[in-house]
Amino acid sequence: MVGSSYGLIGLSLGLVYSVSGITNFSQGDFLVLCMFGAYSLFSLFGLDGYLSVFITAPVLIVLTILIYKYLIQPISGQQLMVIQLTLGLMFIVQNVLLMIYGGNYQRVPSILDTDVVVIGDILVIQTSLIVAFFVTWAIASILFLVLNYTDFGRTVRAVHQNARAAALQGINVRFTQLVVFSMSAALLGIAAALLLPSKPLHPADGLHYTVVGLMPFVLGGMSNFLGILIGGLLIGTAESIGSFYLNGAMGFALPYIIFIGILVFRPQGLFGSR
Amino acid sequence: MQSLMLDIRGLSAGYGELEVLKEVSISVFKGEMVALLGANNVGKTTVVNCVSGIVKPCAGQLFFEGSDISRLPPHEIAARGIRQVPEGRQLFPRMTVWENLWLGGFTRAARNSRRERAAFVMELFPQLKERQKQLAETLSGGEQQMLAIGRALMGGPKLLMLDEPSLGLSPRFVLTIFEALSLLQSQGLTILLVEQNLKLALNHAQRCYVLERGEIAISGDSQDMRSDQAVRRAYLGA
Amino acid sequence: MDKSTVSRLIGVGAVAAIASTTLWLPEYYLGILIKTLIFIALALAWNIVGGIGGQLSLGHSVFIGLGALLPAALSLKMGVNVWLGIAAAAALSAAIGAAMAWITFRFRLGHLYFALVTLAFGELGRIIVISTDFLGGASGLLLPREPADFLNFSFETSSQYLLLALGLVVVAFATTDWIIHSKLGYRLRAIRNNEDAAQAVGINLLKSKSVAMILSAIFTSLAGSVFARYNGFVDPEFFAAPMIIVTIILFTAIGGVGTLWGPVLGVAVFFPLGEILRGSVSTAVPGLHFVIFGVVLVAVIRLIPSGFVGFVNRLRMGPHIGGARSAFERRGRLVVREPSRGASSNPGLTST
Numbered sequence: 070m071v072g073s074s075y076g077l078i079g080l081s082l083g084l085v086y087s088v089s090g091i092t093n094f095s096q097g098d099f100l101v102l103c104m105f106g107a108y109s110l111f112s113l114f115g116l117d118g119y120l121s122v123f124i125t126a127p128v129l130i131v132l133t134i135l136i137y138k139y140l141i142q143p144i145s146g147q148q149l150m151v152i153q154l155t156l157g158l159m160f161i162v163q164n165v166l167l168m169i170y171g172g173n174y175q176r177v178p179s180i181l182d183t184d185v186v187v188i189g190d191i192l193v194i195q196t197s198l199i200v201a202f203f204v205t206w207a208i209a210s211i212l213f214l215v216l217n218y219t220d221f222g223r224t225v226r227a228v229h230q231n232a233r234a235a236a237l238q239g240i241n242v243r244f245t246q247l248v249v250f251s252m253s254a255a256l257l258g259i260a261a262a263l264l265l266p267s268k269p270l271h272p273a274d275g276l277h278y279t280v281v282g283l284m285p286f287v288l289g290g291m292s293n294f295l296g297i298l299i300g301g302l303l304i305g306t307a308e309s310i311g312s313f314y315l316n317g318a319m320g321f322a323l324p325y326i327i328f329i330g331i332l333v334f335r336p337q338g339l340f341g342s343r
Numbered sequence: 344m345q346s347l348m349l350d351i352r353g354l355s356a357g358y359g360e361l362e363v364l365k366e367v368s369i370s371v372f373k374g375e376m377v378a379l380l381g382a383n384n385v386g387k388t389t390v391v392n393c394v395s396g397i398v399k400p401c402a403g404q405l406f407f408e409g410s411d412i413s414r415l416p417p418h419e420i421a422a423r424g425i426r427q428v429p430e431g432r433q434l435f436p437r438m439t440v441w442e443n444l445w446l447g448g449f450t451r452a453a454r455n456s457r458r459e460r461a462a463f464v465m466e467l468f469p470q471l472k473e474r475q476k477q478l479a480e481t482l483s484g485g486e487q488q489m490l491a492i493g494r495a496l497m498g499g500p501k502l503l504m505l506d507e508p509s510l511g512l513s514p515r516f517v518l519t520i521f522e523a524l525s526l527l528q529s530q531g532l533t534i535l536l537v538e539q540n541l542k543l544a545l546n547h548a549q550r551c552y553v554l555e556r557g558e559i560a561i562s563g564d565s566q567d568m569r570s571d572q573a574v575r576r577a578y579l580g581a
Numbered sequence: 582m583d584k585s586t587v588s589r590l591i592g593v594g595a596v597a598a599i600a601s602t603t604l605w606l607p608e609y610y611l612g613i614l615i616k617t618l619i620f621i622a623l624a625l626a627w628n629i630v631g632g633i634g635g636q637l638s639l640g641h642s643v644f645i646g647l648g649a650l651l652p653a654a655l656s657l658k659m660g661v662n663v664w665l666g667i668a669a670a671a672a673l674s675a676a677i678g679a680a681m682a683w684i685t686f687r688f689r690l691g692h693l694y695f696a697l698v699t700l701a702f703g704e705l706g707r708i709i710v711i712s713t714d715f716l717g718g719a720s721g722l723l724l725p726r727e728p729a730d731f732l733n734f735s736f737e738t739s740s741q742y743l744l745l746a747l748g749l750v751v752v753a754f755a756t757t758d759w760i761i762h763s764k765l766g767y768r769l770r771a772i773r774n775n776e777d778a779a780q781a782v783g784i785n786l787l788k789s790k791s792v793a794m795i796l797s798a799i800f801t802s803l804a805g806s807v808f809a810r811y812n813g814f815v816d817p818e819f820f821a822a823p824m825i826i827v828t829i830i831l832f833t834a835i836g837g838v839g840t841l842w843g844p845v846l847g848v849a850v851f852f853p854l855g856e857i858l859r860g861s862v863s864t865a866v867p868g869l870h871f872v873i874f875g876v877v878l879v880a881v882i883r884l885i886p887s888g889f890v891g892f893v894n895r896l897r898m899g900p901h902i903g904g905a906r907s908a909f910e911r912r913g914r915l916v917v918r919e920p921s922r923g924a925s926s927n928p929g930l931t932s933t
Contacts, residue, residue, distance in 0.1 A: 092693055092696075092697070094700075149635065149838070150882060153637070153831070153882050154883065156831060158879060160828070160871060160875040160878065161876060163824075163871075165872050223438070223442055223445065224449070227435050227438070227446050230435045230437055230438065233429070234435065236416075236421070237421055237426070237427050237429065237495075238446050238447050238450075238494065239422045239449045240449055276704070276822075280701055283697050283700065286697075287694070322705055322712070325701055325704060325705035326705065329702070332684060
């Protein structure tokens with residue numbers, strides 16, 4: 070269930086990648102940044118975890134635009150440099166968070182925190198996860214509609230399929246990319262809000278979330294959005310099964326093992342083409 | 344006196360250390376078709392890409408209808424009425440014919456006339472009308488070329504640049520395309536044609552430039568060049 | 582006296598100078614120097630695959646973790662001689678490195694893919710280490726301070742550690758130098774420059790990359806072993822987590838990825854700086870020194886992408902033909918998405 074939120078993270082990565090070929094290794098850290106933002110909003114104003122997204126998401130969007138416009142786009146031709154730069158960002162964000170919030174785990178309570186839904190005799194699912202699930206698929210549907218049926222969506226697909234040809238038709242590629250990056254940031258902010266109720270929070274979690282978002286991203290073939298979401302479900306399920314049947318931290322290893330296993334047989338991901 | 348549409352002066356450009364063009368000067372007047380000829384890899388596409396704004400020149404100037412366009416980004420140049428039909432078509436493969444055309448009319452200026460232009464294009468190239476809902480990548484080479492041209496036309500261009508439109512096409516399609524180009528020219532469109540096919544170029548264009556090793560080696564009216572030995576030499580390589 | 586003799590003399594002199602610090606440098610600084618040397622070794626090791634090979638590996642933390650924990654675990658829990666343990670760790674690292682190389686390079690799927698998959702490996706490694714009691718679990722392993730016994734790979738004074746670390750660095754440096762000038766280095770540079778062309782010339786991509794990976798893994802593991810022994814306490818969150826690799830990559834990036842001196846300079850300048858900063862500034866505001874680092878780093882990458890060494894090189898030689906995009910090209914290029922596999926291809930170059 071939690072996999073759907075992982076899928077969202079993967080989707081935010083996929084969006085950015087599909088129009089620019091950039092992968093942001095600090096994505097998870099920005100997620101954590103959002104979560105801490107929510108935490109602060111909560112401890113200062115008592116603002117519920119879910120509602121804070123209306124503040125954290127826009128802030129993240131602005132931050133994202135600034136970062137991409139001034140730091141990343143200028144060197145976007147050099148893939149290795151971009152990766153290094155995003156690693157640097159990861160470094161900065163993580164340590165800024167450590168600076169401000171210290172090294173302890175925090176929790177952000179919300180109205181739904183411990184609510185559970187009982188289905189028959191068998192399943193007990195945290196309400197927050199159900200909410201996450203539905204929100205994710207709702208967003209995915211909106212995204213699908215936008216991409217396929219609106220002019221803007223077509224523009225995005227054009228830039229994805231052939232950026233140079235898009236420019237020749239008068240499409241401002243850089244601007245389109247920035248808009249897509251904003252969408253990606255919005256998704257990330259939402260993912261942060263969705264994940265908040267179910268997990269304890271620590272500034273160093275960023276890398277973990279980055280990896281957890283990267284796996285669906287790669288499994289989905291990096292540009293196939295539906296594939297990414299399904300990949301997210303897969304990873305999430307693997308994690309749940311793993312931690313249920315295998316004791317302790319080892320259970321969390323299951324998604325990674327499955328991930329690597331799949332890659333051995335299908336390096337382009339489950340849904341990747343070419 | 345004809346008005347000068349495109350004025351390329353002393354254009355030098357390259358990639359990294361590799362200098363491809365050395366002080367190339369080309370003029371295109373309104374309403375005419377000018378051909379840019381030369382052997383493979385000699386820099387013809389670079390010229391076109393410089394005009395389109397995809398490659399920034401090292402030196403030289405580019406004037407379109409009197410204004411300097413050398414520093415403009417590609418989408419603005421397209422908005423001004425210069426459209427390129429790139430080498431190899433460069434369509435949007437997983438979009439339908441209709442979507443490709445629709446995107447051709449993306450710029451603000453072109454948006455209002457999208458419907459009319461689309462209808463015009465589909466009349467010009469009936470095969471496109473038939474295959475409206477098909478994905479671009481499923482079309483044949485000739486149909487793809489028609490789509491690429493149609494897409495460029497959707498922008499209502501004043502100057503149309505075609506990079507090797509006849510490459511890989513059967514004679515039938517080549518004929519269709521050049522008939523369409525002649526029709527468009529008669530309606531006022533200015534055309535810059537990059538071609539490897541000497542005969543085609545000389546038959547359809549009023550004037551030609553021959554690019555050899557990054558420089559303009561020969562230029563003049565097509566009639567004069569038909570019999571010129573130097574032209575043949577440049578083509579068979581030095 | 583020709584140039585290479587001069588540089589060799591300088592090298593020997595430098596080594597001697599550093600070695601002499603054991604005699605006069607106060608304990609605190611000695612400690613920093615030792616750790617700096619170890620990090621230099623780690624950076625050089627990573628650089629083999631990351632810089633010269635051009636493949637950004639984020640999974641090297643696995644090798645560090647193995648090198649640090651395996652010998653310790655084997656010796657503490659099963660009484661295996663530490664040297665054997667170190668060798669075992671190095672061998673295992675080599676095997677894992679080969680596996681990583683095979684999985685990611687089989688189909689030429691590009692730098693990004695490699696980085697992502699190695700990152701997954703890194704995280705996987707961390708989780709496995711934390712959950713395996715034999716390797717110390719979440720609480721790590723404590724290596725007791727024993728009297729100096731070379732056979733048992735235990736040392737007593739800082740001076741001894743310094744010499745050990747220095748020796749390691751010298752070996753790593755020499756190896757890197759050798760690699761750069763060898764056929765392997767030539768092949769790797771060709772691959773980094775243009776994979777398609779390299780393959781067309783007959784270079785076996787998979788083999789070259791795998792060899793680089795294996796060499797890199799071995800050295801990383803060795804460095805990890807030394808580090809563990811010096812530190813005394815092996816904390817898996819530090820040793821086996823990908824974060825340490827990120828740090829190394831960043832230092833190397835500042836210095837200049839892929840060069841011989843880049844990793845050395847980058848680490849040599851910034852690591853001690855960090856430690857000293859941490860001592861003074863971070864007691865008040867923990868983590869500040871890292872933030873300062875990060876900012877400097879990002880600034881450097883943004884402004885001087887080829888690092889200091891690259892920058893100096895360019896000053897010396899003037900603009901040169903390189904595989905990297907030149908300023909001219911960068912100005913002119915659209916942001917065109919690079920294909921998700923294979924080396925970066927520039928459509929502009931194939932047509933004129």
